[in-house]
Amino acid sequence: MNILFIERLTVMAYIGIYDWEKKYLQKLIFDLQLSYNTAVFLGETSIVSYLDYTHVSQTILDLVSKKHFYLIEDVANLIVNTLVKKFCVCWISVKVSKPGAIRDASNVGIYIERKVNIS
Structure with missing residues (x-):
């Protein structure tokens, strides 16, 4: 299995349920791992035949900043649903961190992992 990873992709976003959070950009940090079916690309030499980390990163930046x-x-x-659909990944893990969200903790976040059956 080949895994493309992106670590500590930082995006400033409007996130939160409290009124003050809705007014200020806050830092979100993304750590991702994506696996794709490499058999599809065997013998291919074109750059469009591979999972491009710049396109994955830009997709995340566009989604979160809007x-x-x-x-x-x-x-x-x-993020998970969009990347699975757009890039046809068969396995994905996404960790989203919101550092500084709790005064007595350095970080909080969520981790999602999904295996996708692609026919």
């Missing part, structure tokens, strides 16, 4: 989210769970689910 709207307000109430929960990091909402962000994580949107």
Whole structure:
């Protein structure tokens, strides 16, 4: 299995349920791993035949920077569902961190892992 990973992709986003959170950009950090069916690409030499980390990163930046989210769970689910559909990945893990969200903790977040049956 080949796994493409992206670590510590940082995005400033409007996220939170409290009124003050809706007014200020907050840092979200993404750690992702994506696996794809490499058999599809055997013998291919074109760059469009591979999972491109710049396209994956840009997709996340575009999705997260365009709207307000109430929960990091909402962000994580949107990212997972979009990447699975757009890039035909067969396995994905996404960790979304919101550092500084709790005064006495350095970080909080959510981790989602999904295996996708692609026919």
